[in-house]
Amino acid sequence: MSAHAPSPNAVYVYEVPLRIWHGVNALCLIVLAVTGYLIASPLPSVGGEASEHFLMGYIRFAHFAAAYLFTIGLLFRLYWAIAGNEHAKELFFPPLLSKNFWCGVWHEIRWYAFLVKEPNKYLGHNPLAMLFMHFMFVWGSVFMIVTGFALYGEGSGQNSWQYAVFSSWVLPLFGGSQSVHSWHHLVMWLIICFVIAHVYVAVREDKLSRQSVLSTIVTGWRVFKDDKP
Amino acid sequence: MIESFYDVMRRQGITRRSFLKFCSLTAASLGLSPSYAATIAEAMENKPRIPVLWLHGLECTCCSESFIRSGHPLAKDVILSMLSLDYDDTIMAAAGHNAEAIIDEIVDKYKGNYILAVEGNPPLAEDGMYCIIGGKPFVDQLKYAAESCKAIISWGSCASWGCVQAAKPNPTRATPVHKVPGLANKPIIKVPGCPPIAEVMTAVVAYILTFDKLPTLDKQGRPQMFYSQRIHDKCYRRPHFDAGQFVEHWDDEAARQGHCLYKMGCKGPTTYNACSTVRWNEGLSFPIQSGHGCIGCSEDGFWDKGSFYDRLTTINQFGIEANADAVGGTAAAIVGAGAAVHAGISALNRAKHVDSKQPGAE
Numbered sequence: 095m096s097a098h099a100p101s102p103n104a105v106y107v108y109e110v111p112l113r114i115w116h117g118v119n120a121l122c123l124i125v126l127a128v129t130g131y132l133i134a135s136p137l138p139s140v141g142g143e144a145s146e147h148f149l150m151g152y153i154r155f156a157h158f159a160a161a162y163l164f165t166i167g168l169l170f171r172l173y174w175a176i177a178g179n180e181h182a183k184e185l186f187f188p189p190l191l192s193k194n195f196w197c198g199v200w201h202e203i204r205w206y207a208f209l210v211k212e213p214n215k216y217l218g219h220n221p222l223a224m225l226f227m228h229f230m231f232v233w234g235s236v237f238m239i240v241t242g243f244a245l246y247g248e249g250s251g252q253n254s255w256q257y258a259v260f261s262s263w264v265l266p267l268f269g270g271s272q273s274v275h276s277w278h279h280l281v282m283w284l285i286i287c288f289v290i291a292h293v294y295v296a297v298r299e300d301k302l303s304r305q306s307v308l309s310t311i312v313t314g315w316r317v318f319k320d321d322k323p
Numbered sequence: 324m325i326e327s328f329y330d331v332m333r334r335q336g337i338t339r340r341s342f343l344k345f346c347s348l349t350a351a352s353l354g355l356s357p358s359y360a361a362t363i364a365e366a367m368e369n370k371p372r373i374p375v376l377w378l379h380g381l382e383c384t385c386c387s388e389s390f391i392r393s394g395h396p397l398a399k400d401v402i403l404s405m406l407s408l409d410y411d412d413t414i415m416a417a418a419g420h421n422a423e424a425i426i427d428e429i430v431d432k433y434k435g436n437y438i439l440a441v442e443g444n445p446p447l448a449e450d451g452m453y454c455i456i457g458g459k460p461f462v463d464q465l466k467y468a469a470e471s472c473k474a475i476i477s478w479g480s481c482a483s484w485g486c487v488q489a490a491k492p493n494p495t496r497a498t499p500v501h502k503v504p505g506l507a508n509k510p511i512i513k514v515p516g517c518p519p520i521a522e523v524m525t526a527v528v529a530y531i532l533t534f535d536k537l538p539t540l541d542k543q544g545r546p547q548m549f550y551s552q553r554i555h556d557k558c559y560r561r562p563h564f565d566a567g568q569f570v571e572h573w574d575d576e577a578a579r580q581g582h583c584l585y586k587m588g589c590k591g592p593t594t595y596n597a598c599s600t601v602r603w604n605e606g607l608s609f610p611i612q613s614g615h616g617c618i619g620c621s622e623d624g625f626w627d628k629g630s631f632y633d634r635l636t637t638i639n640q641f642g643i644e645a646n647a648d649a650v651g652g653t654a655a656a657i658v659g660a661g662a663a664v665h666a667g668i669s670a671l672n673r674a675k676h677v678d679s680k681q682p683g684a685e
Contacts, residue, residue, distance in 0.1 A: 134634060135648070136586060139569040139577055149567030206665070208672060252541070252551045262542050270623045271553075271593035276636040276647050283651020287658040294662035298669055 103318040105217055107181050108311060115171050116311055122164040123289065126238075129157035130282055134275075158246060165239050181218035185232060188224045195221050213303045217316060223295065230288040234281055240264060241278045245271070328532065329368040342367070349529045352522055352601060354548050359533075366533040373532055374437040376429050376468055377411035380461045381454050381488045381497050382443025386479040387413045389518035412456070423457040426464070430471050438531070439472035441465065441482045445503060446495035453495040462503065469507045474537055475500060476512045476527065480620055483515035483545075490626035501544065510537055513544040517620035520601050523549045543623075545595070554591035554617050557599040560584070578614065588632035589616030596621040 108116070132153050140147050175183040189195045198221030204210045206222070214220070219227065240260060247254055247261030248271060268274045300307040306317040332342055346367065347360040379387075410425045417425060429437055443461075446453035451460030469475060477500045480486040488497040501511050514527060527546055530538045538546040555561065563569070564583040571577060571586055585592070591599070594617050598609040610617055616632070619625040629637030635646035 131648075136567060136569060139571055139582065139586075140567045144562040144566040144568055144582075147566035147568065151565040153567075208668060211676070248553060249556065251556075252547070266543050270628075271595075272590065272619065272622060272625075272628050272636055275593060276638070279635070279647035280638075280651055283647070283654055286651070286655050290655060290658045290662060294666065298666060302669060302673060 101317055103320075104315045105318075106314055107179075107218060107316045108314040109178055109182070110314070111170075111174055112178060112182060113311060113314060115167055115174070119164065119167050119171075122160045122167065123285065125156055125160040126164060127282055127286060129153050129160070130279070133157060134279055161239075161242050161246070164235070165243075168235055168239070184218050184224050185227055188221075188228045195224075198222075199225060213299075215304050215318060220299075226288065226291070230284065231292075234285050234288065237281050238278065238285070241268075241274050241281075244274055245278060326372055327368055327370060328372045331372060332367075348522070349526050352526045352548075353530055353538075363529055363533045367529070370532055373473075373528065374429055374433045375440050375528070376426065376437055376472070377440045377442065378461075378465060378468060379412055379456075380441065380443030380445050380465065380481070381495070382479065382481045383487075384413055384442070385518040386442045386524075387411070389521050420457075426468060430468060434471045436473055437471075438474055438476060438528070439468050439509075440476045440478055441500050442478045443481045444485060444489065444497050444499050446488070446497045447503070448494070448496035453497075465500070465503065466506055469509055472507075472509055474510045474512060474531070476514060477501065478514055478524065479519055480515045480517040480625070483513035483621075484623040484625075486517060487626050490624075511544055512537060512540065512546060515545065515550075515621040515623075516596055517625075519621070520549075520597060520603060522601050523597055549597040549601070550595045550621070552595065552597075552600075554594045554596055554599045554611070558591055558611055559599065560611060581614075584611060584614075584616040585634065587616050588630060588634055590619030590622070590625070590628075590631075591617040594619040594622050 133150075136150060136153075140149055172186060175186045198214065201210065201214055202220050202222035205213050218224075241264060243256050243260040244264035245261075247256035247259075248265075250256050264274060265271055268277060296307050296311075299305075300309075304319050306315070306319075310316050329342060333339075337345075343360070343364060346364040347357070350357065350360040350363055353359075410422070410429060412422060415422060415425075443454075445451055445460070445462035445465055447462060451462040454461040456464055477483045481488065481497075482500045485493070485497055485499045488495065489499065500506070501513070512527060514524060516523075523546075526549070527538060530546075538548065541547045541550060543550075555564070558564075560581060560583050563581075564585055568577060568580075568582040569586040570582050570584050573587070583589070589611065591611060598617070599611065602609045602612070618631045619628065622628075629635070629646070633646065635648060638645050638647065638650060
């Protein structure tokens with residue numbers, strides 16, 4: 095697993111299962127967003143006999159398969175928050191009651207507003223990132239899983255477990271299938287916004303902050319660029 | 324002695340043969356095995372007819388029109404004999420005070436045994452003054468009749484969900500039956516649709532008579548046997564959807580070939596009804612079969628879900644007419660542009676920072 099520290103300033107942060115999850119999860123999100131968009135706005139019509147094609151069927155299959163993988167991945171990630179190292183729980187349990195945490199958030203906001211010259215050092219995620227990941231990614235994903243399975247249960251029928259567990263209460267809650275579709279679609283865009291910000295900030299921090307970011311998610315090692323506290 | 328449904332039908336000139344056909348048809352549409360046709364026939368012959376009080380609130384009478392225009396003469400006669408005899412202000416012979424007296428009579432005579440069928444809904448604004456029947460607000464008549472009924476059937480989307488008169492901004496506060504405050508606590512069967520399918524309506528009443536209980540309802544209060552599947556799941560054009568063959572314009576080749584109407588805004592994938600199985604006018608056709616997408620008329624608030632011809636719902640909260648893609652795409656573009664600008668400023672700052680840090684470098 096963790097071979098040798100690449101430098102004396104390095105700390106092992108992301109363990110192997112977590113890095114695999116991150117990669118699989120990213121792929122799932124791409125597949126889900128692309129196929130989801132194509133389900134709402136399908137590709138140009140194909141010609142010939144219906145029996146010769148299964149385009150929409152394959153797109154929907156990819157969406158459902160990726161959705162299952164995504165859900166199982168998130169459940170695994172929740173397990174890993176407990177089984178993994180101390181950094182693994184930040185995603186699910188940000189220290190929202192700690193005053194120190196909110197001071198960190200405020201510091202990060204000023205850092206991104208160009209008001210602070212020197213960034214802080216963080217072993218795991220910086221507090222602002224933790225906040226965004228928790229509320230946009232985790233809760234956004236839970237919302238997508240619940241509404242997604244509710245829509246899936248419509249197709250699998252009223253005797254399916256998906257219908258019993260999700261559709262039966264989600265559809266009346268939103269006032270019908272059409273509204274659930276709209277919300278599922280809107281939150282897709284919310285997650286896309288998160289991904290754009292997430293990737294941009296990761297690249298920016300890698301260049302400007304005092305620690306490695308991009309290489310960390312690949313190797314697991316957080317390398318600090320200086321010895322100052 | 325109270326007469327049976329069979330007595331009424333015979334008096335209307337329906338032959339026994341036709342009566343038995345009706346029983347088989349009803350058993351089939353309820354999803355029961357053929358042996359139940361005999362059970363239904365026996366119930367129809369021997370049990371006293373269920374009196375039905377049919378009230379009209381704010382509505383367009385399309386539910387009644389659906390019955391009397393039913394292509395199936397047998398079904399039509401059955402419906403008329405079953406439902407309209409006691410009180411239905413559109414088709415009954417009596418008028419004025421005589422007609423209104425029938426309501427009191429039924430309420431007294433059949434206390435706790437009659438079915439209250441409601442077509443349309445009461446407007447609650449201005450104490451219900453937007454719908455006056457016999458000099459009184461409809462909401463009062465509804466509450467009075469509901470007090471002693473056995474069960475309420477909400478016919479059509481008006482009674483079930485509110486329909487067009489309850490669409491935003493709903494100036495008269497038209498309110499579906501189950502949301503009327505102060506209404507007696509009775510079981511409510513929603514039979515939504517604008518209008519509902521005639522065969523579905525008779526089958527619901529036949530079920531109550533035959534089995535002495537209300538049909539199984541889903542979470543939203545609709546009979547499960549007719550509203551448990553989407554139009555889309557039983558649509559005969561579904562293979563074209565799975566293949567990715569869509570009508571893109573009303574006059575293109577795909578439209579002539581009868582391909583999927585998804586891109587033309589068909590609401591089949593989000594609508595629960597029996598149109599694609601029972602169909603309309605003696606099983607002749609239904610909207611999608613005639614080349615137009617489903618408009619989702621049996622769904623809650625279908626008037627407020629945007630155009631009939633768009634898949635994506637219009638979202639009015641954002642001031643201008645938008646849909647999920649317009650809202651989300653704009654948000655993503657703003658975040659992306661924000662990131663780009665931020666990156667530019669960051670790079671500039673860094674360049675300055677490096678310059679000032681190493682003054683002697685140049």
